[in-house]
Amino acid sequence: MAQRAQPINGRAGVVAGTIVVASVCLAFLGIVLRAEPGAGLGPADWQAIRFTVVQATLSALISVALSVPLARALARRQMPGRQVLITLLGAPFILPVIVAVLGLLAVFGRNGWVNDTLGTLGLPGISIYGLHGVVLAHVFFNLPLATRLLLQGWQSIPAERFRLAAQLDLPPSMVFRTLEWPMLQRILPGAVALIFVICLTSFAVALTLGGGPKATTIELAIYQAFRFDFDLSRAALLSVIQLILAGGAALIALWIIPQLPLTGGMDRPVQRWDARGGGQRLLDGLVILLGSAFLLLPLASVAVSGTLGLPQVPASVWAAAGVSLWVAGLSVLVLLALALPLAGWIAIRARGSAEAIGLIGLSASPLMIGTGWFILINPVMDPVRLSLPVTAVVNALMALPFALRILVPGIREALASHGRLCLALNVNGWPAWRWLILPRCLPQIGFAAGLTGALSIGDLGVIALFADPDRTTLPLQMYRLMGAYQTEAAAGAALILLLMALGIFWICDKGARRYAEA
């Protein structure tokens, strides 16, 4: 079909896209200018590349493998608290990494609950540091994401098919083969690809649980080259490799990454007549129990130790909380200013194209962008003074691909239903945004803003590069407390951080929804 006339044009989107691409390319240029040729990759760099790929592969495969039974159990069981659990599955996505790490340490750490139990039973303990820990933390973050993606898949199987299967009295293995396996074949590759890409550029997890020559990701190696050795040439080289690796993976993944599940529409379990046997019920119950324990125990430990640690929190934590809040606010503004025009542009184009711009956020590593801007700003002024705005902008870029996935379908829908009416009334350009798109897409805008705010408030990335000793964000302040073995104060800070991340998400998401309904 020929392209239909639309009430909005893509000009603002092209400008926004240019800004995004330019900010990444400039950073890249800054790095390349400082990179000295001939340095080559040392054995430690090769080790980092290998570790990055291995941990991302393992994290993706394990997350998805575990999510299959969990999603299956949730899809076919009705039980009290099911809806709450599904909502909670969305939480790790906006959970500050460092908070989760603290929770995981409490459960799986040297003196954690699991090792205590193993010790009492006389069994050897497990270590949370190194490859184990990095993969464990990534599974903690991505198992829920994978579960939600799969749950969406299960819900896409029409209820009539299950009725037909019941009518034919198909045994469980046949139900799996005829109904569930085809769906899994469709969804699994995308889920694996998405998680693989997310884990490739992971920094905070590697910073806290990895480290050492054997467990360093490329991202962490960039940080170390920059911060400890101030070896810009090596940082530049690693950034190039990171860009090629993650960019390549993201480009491939673009074609198979599924729609991100929004909060709504997961509330009704399909009525099922199969899987009624006692063994299956027991198995599903066990899976759900283990899954919830894995997700909830670390959070519970943060809540408990955080409440106990709250009185120990130094004033610097509250100051950092204030700083984080305005970084997150700025980040949300930057995101909306970029994402809305971009999403509008993508929405009026033929499907599938242009969205690649959003992927820059996924593939370009935050530390690479930070390093590049550091180099560019350095001759002009002290980069540390710009650390907070740069952090906010980089956070916005990182949230961009998710925001686009959320906004574009909403804008497409608004244009499909009422774009014609806008044209007929000559409601074009800004008025079309003002009277059609913004009000129609308010829930999506709130969701994207909340996601960005929460991701930004919990981010421990670029800020670690610039690290102003006096003015810093809450995640970095918390990391410093952990490094100084002020465990109780760190726990208190974790609780504050957790509440702030969830709070900013809740306010944006629910606020926009309520306003849209009013």
Add this chain to the structure above:
Amino acid sequence: MLKLKGVEIRQGAFSLAASFTVERGRRVAVIGPSGAGKSTILGALGGFIPLAKGRVYWDDAEISTLSPGARPVSMLFQDNNLFPHLTVYQNVGLGVRPNLKLTPYEIESAHNAIQRVGLDGMAERRPAELSGGQQSRASLARVLVQKEPIVLLDEPFAALGPALRQEMLDLVRELVDEIEATLLMVTHAPGDVARIADDVIFVEGGQALAPAPAAELLQNPPPALQAYLGS
């Protein structure tokens, strides 16, 4: 007057030819079998469907090169004629100015239009709080303030019951008289034709025939129209 000169519309394998003139102030029904291209004709006049050939004139000015919003046309579609998130007043006001920055005089005329179509006191409601008939009235209030010389109705009342539809047609008839507009409306029902139309354009076999007086045509339908009407 509205003049279609050698107009041809193509959509894939479908094509439709139309060459006719509608005099100013006439009320014209567009009838024909499903898929014959009734809505296509209106969509082309509204500027939503490109012409493969030919031109459209209003009086002596060519309008077929104008964008939909710039044409001297107000159009109601089968559905989605109102923005669901805006109030009746805002929906009507957008017909006056696309940025909704209305002068006091325009605000008053929007409210008058709302009153005129019988939605007194409902200006602040949203479409979801109105019945189907009231929603139709709200979109007609907007047609009233748009004051365009051509009104195109693409079966906007199709979802209403027979009695309500007749009520709406009577209202349309009054309104187009008030703003002295030329009306083209798609319909399926011969009853509608008799109720409102002066002329009939019969669309069939890839052609839109020139308008013929409604009464005459209904009494002595040519074979193709007879086949369509049945009985």
